[in-house]
Amino acid sequence: MVPRWKLYLLSIFCMIGVSAFTGALAYSTKLIVNEVFVDGDTKAAFYVAGLVVLISFFKSLFEYGNGVLSVTFQRVIAAGYQRMLFQKLMEKDVWYLTRQHSATFMGRVQQLGAACGDVVVNVSNKLLTETLTLLALVGVMVMQDPLMSLISCIVFPLIFWIVGTLSKRIRSVAAEETELTGAYMGVGTEAFQGVRTVKSYGLEDKTYAKFDEAIDKLETRILGIAKITAATVPLLQFIGGLVLGGFVVYAAWQTLSMGKTPGEFTAFITAFLLAYQPAERISKVLVQIQKSVVQAGYMYEIIETPPTRPAAGDKTFPEGPGALEFDAVSFAYETAEDGVKALSEVNITLNPGEKIALVGRSGAGKSTLVDLVMRFYDPTSGHIRLAGTDLREVTDEAMRNAVALISQDVFLFEGTLRENILDGKPDAIDEELARAIEFAALQPVLDMLPDGLETNVGPNGSGLSGGQKQRVGIARAVLKDARVFVFDEATSALDVENERRIMERLSAGFADKIVLFATHRPATLAYVDKILMLDHGKVVAFGPQQQLEAENESYQNLFAAAMDDTAEA
Ligand SMILES: Nc1ncnc2c1ncn2[C@@H]1O[C@H](COP(=O)(O)OP(=O)(O)OP(=O)(O)O)[C@@H](O)[C@H]1O
Numbered sequence: 138m139v140p141r142w143k144l145y146l147l148s149i150f151c152m153i154g155v156s157a158f159t160g161a162l163a164y165s166t167k168l169i170v171n172e173v174f175v176d177g178d179t180k181a182a183f184y185v186a187g188l189v190v191l192i193s194f195f196k197s198l199f200e201y202g203n204g205v206l207s208v209t210f211q212r213v214i215a216a217g218y219q220r221m222l223f224q225k226l227m228e229k230d231v232w233y234l235t236r237q238h239s240a241t242f243m244g245r246v247q248q249l250g251a252a253c254g255d256v257v258v259n260v261s262n263k264l265l266t267e268t269l270t271l272l273a274l275v276g277v278m279v280m281q282d283p284l285m286s287l288i289s290c291i292v293f294p295l296i297f298w299i300v301g302t303l304s305k306r307i308r309s310v311a312a313e314e315t316e317l318t319g320a321y322m323g324v325g326t327e328a329f330q331g332v333r334t335v336k337s338y339g340l341e342d343k344t345y346a347k348f349d350e351a352i353d354k355l356e357t358r359i360l361g362i363a364k365i366t367a368a369t370v371p372l373l374q375f376i377g378g379l380v381l382g383g384f385v386v387y388a389a390w391q392t393l394s395m396g397k398t399p400g401e402f403t404a405f406i407t408a409f410l411l412a413y414q415p416a417e418r419i420s421k422v423l424v425q426i427q428k429s430v431v432q433a434g435y436m437y438e439i440i441e442t443p444p445t446r447p448a449a450g451d452k453t454f455p456e457g458p459g460a461l462e463f464d465a466v467s468f469a470y471e472t473a474e475d476g477v478k479a480l481s482e483v484n485i486t487l488n489p490g491e492k493i494a495l496v497g498r499s500g501a502g503k504s505t506l507v508d509l510v511m512r513f514y515d516p517t518s519g520h521i522r523l524a525g526t527d528l529r530e531v532t533d534e535a536m537r538n539a540v541a542l543i544s545q546d547v548f549l550f551e552g553t554l555r556e557n558i559l560d561g562k563p564d565a566i567d568e569e570l571a572r573a574i575e576f577a578a579l580q581p582v583l584d585m586l587p588d589g590l591e592t593n594v595g596p597n598g599s600g601l602s603g604g605q606k607q608r609v610g611i612a613r614a615v616l617k618d619a620r621v622f623v624f625d626e627a628t629s630a631l632d633v634e635n636e637r638r639i640m641e642r643l644s645a646g647f648a649d650k651i652v653l654f655a656t657h658r659p660a661t662l663a664y665v666d667k668i669l670m671l672d673h674g675k676v677v678a679f680g681p682q683q684q685l686e687a688e689n690e691s692y693q694n695l696f697a698a699a700m701d702d703t704a705e706a
Pocket residue numbers: 232470471472473479497498499500501502503504505506
């Protein structure tokens with residue numbers, strides 16, 4: 138890739154070329170009229186014609202170069218901003234990112250990045266080229282008739298006034314366009330993601346209505362902006378026409394009674410007409426820039442808001458197995474009314490080798506606790522320590538290596554099964570991969586697929602069943618060799634036999650690992666050493682199953698009925 142400074146230099150060279158040759162073209166009309174037509178010199182005709190062709194050739198060549206360079210710049214800059222915006226968004230916390238549809242974010246990355254590219258190219262290339270061209274042409278005008286050049290300057294305040302008024306109007310509506318584009322993308326994505334629900338509940342009409350509303354609002358906005366931008370050039374053209382009319386009268390008087398040559402006026406009027414085009418384009422670009430500036434500002438707002446994801450420390454966890462400790466941990470979501478806590482004063486220690494079921498009614502705080510262990514959020518107060526080190530103090534990498542999450546809705550990336558499993562440990566050797574596959578009872582699935590491990594799983598693993606995806610997720614996590622494994626309803630889609638197999642392996646193996654199962658399933662309880670029960674964010678029971686069954690009322694209330702049902706079944 139050509140370095141940016143070289144592109145800049147080349148671009149400046151092209152800009153100067155375009156303006157110089159445009160000026161030269163205007164000047165050449167003086168030669169055409171005076172030497173060819175007025176003097177009637179046939180030899181000069183060939184010489185002037187050759188000169189005009191040559192000037193046009195170079196003007197076109199520089200215009201071509203400038204055009205290509207401006208697109209290159211636009212893309213380089215837009216891609217740079219898109220990359221940065223994407224990274225900045227990824228650094229936001231899980232809550233921020235799950236509040237809106239993924240397509241809304243992608244829409245912003247695309248639209249706002251492109252807007253930044255537009256601003257830079259419009260300012261550094263288009264405005265500059267047009268201004269240089271304008272200067273060259275005004276130079277030609279002044280050379281021909283300084284007084285008339287001065288008079289023609291009266292149009293400038295008028296142009297400024299028009300541009301100012303239109304810019305103000307654009308600014309007020311541009312921000313809304315970004316919001317409406319986001320809403321429109323959101324409605325569409327929601328419909329596609331929830332297509333099963335839409336079809337099974339016959340919600341098509343409701344979806345169409347929502348989409349129509351979103352697209353209508355967006356269209357109205359886009360049309361509003363187009364009306365303003367499109368008005369710029371015709372308005373200026375009309376003013377140009379008025380000034381030109383005045384010139385014709387003045388020129389006729391000067392030529393007929395003051396003895397000026399027709400060539401001088403032709404050159405002047407050509408320069409004026411040519412100069413008027415960059416003036417129009419400058420005005421148009423200035424108005425367009427307003428929209429891009431508003432969008433770029435929007436982007437900076439996103440970039441400059443500090444990442445809500447907690448900053449990582451610089452430590453690593455000490456070698457060897459260590460306990461996971463919750464020390465007076467409380468957590469309230471930012472949006473929770475009256476600061477209601479999702480977790481309140483959790484004080485427990487999970488030892489290496491222990492398998493723990495995390496249970497509780499819906500909304501008790503299980504997912505919140507899992508998210509804190511993953512360090513998607515930090516506790517509002519209190520500390521979570523692994524092997525004695527606070528999770529806040531370690532690097533992102535140490536955190537990633539220490540904890541593995543296997544969620545209910547396993548996410549697979551488009552690519553082969555091998556690639557997806559290797560995401561757990563990219564440099565795993567074949568033996569490790571084989572062990573992980575064996576552990577997750579994945580071999581029978583691979584045997585059924587014609588390409589085995591090399592089978593492409595499709596977008597988000599759409600080519601696999603829910604249970605198969607869960608097994609891939611388990612293999613990926615097992616490969617990671619973490620210290621803490623968190624299964625968030627991760628065996629819910631497995632058949633009884635495979636679930637039993639995997640649970641047995643998990644409870645028998647993993648001697649020095651902490652394994653946490655967030656679950657509603659009584660079947661899981663048979664494989665764990667301890668049960669941790671939450672209610673309204675508080676720990677209401679923590680201990681071996683038999684002990685809780687015998688002594689703990691909260692536990693008895695939650696699970697007794699369910700266990701009876703299981704036993705009878
Ligand atoms: N992103 C959020 N913003 C605000 N409040 C939230 C958010 N997520 C969860 N909560 C609230 O925090 C509390 C605990 O929720 P959590 O999801 O941890 O429960 P849970 O035990 O995992 O429930 P379930 O078994 O239904 O998944 C609930 O009162 C819930 O309404």
